[in-house]
Amino acid sequence: MTDPQFFGYGSLVNLQTHNYANPRPATLKGWKRVWQQSKDRDLAFLSVLPSAETEIDGIIASVPNGDWAALDQREHAYDRKDVTEALGQTAPTAIYQGQPAKIAEGAATRPILLSYLDVVVQGFLDQFGHDGVDRFFATTDRWETPILNDRSNPIYPRYITLHRDEMALVDSQLKRLSAVVKQPM
Secondary structure, eight states: OOOOEEEEOSGGGSGGGOOOEEEEEEEEEEEEEEEEEESSSSSEEEEEEEEEEEEEEEEEEEOGGGOOHHHHHHTTTEEEEEOHHHHTOSSOEEEEEEOGGGEEOSSOOSOEEHHHHHHHHHHHHHHHHHHHHHHHHHTEEOTTSOEEOOTTSOOSTTOOOOOHHHHHHHHHHHHHTTOOEEOOO
16 A cells, blocks of 8 residues: 655755655645734744645655654644645645634734744755745745744744855845845844
8 A cells, every 4th residue: 555645835845854755846736825824823824725726836755654643743733635636646645734723814913933934945945946946935925924033043943054045045035025024022
């Protein structure tokens, strides 16, 4: 029997944040990335929504022996959704989507952690190059969400220190989007 798989579209694209087997780049049609506001935390998180006109890059990796426990724990604020057919896979393949009960509606006031965004962008750079980073920013919605610059004291638990040129790449993309980057208080 073939192991089930997941499609990662955010921090899971950075292979330094996990050790799941057989990771490989993939593109998923019919979904888009979006920054969501959390009811449980004072931070924004990356999620996905169905979108017939959009496709997103990410990675597919195997979940050995169908043991979802560790990944479900990591993605505890998300529901697992089947995207096997959308990806043209034979092995069952899931995507994690933010749980509706955990999403706060309204204005984007809870910030995106720059430490989290750094890890995500580093993964896209490693997997898809500079064009992939451009596509990540282009296929992600709600960039009006403020960014909290926590690089000097990272809050994101799987933070990986970026090289100077990687940080400059993230910063230039945020500047291009006119994103609001706030310093911690």
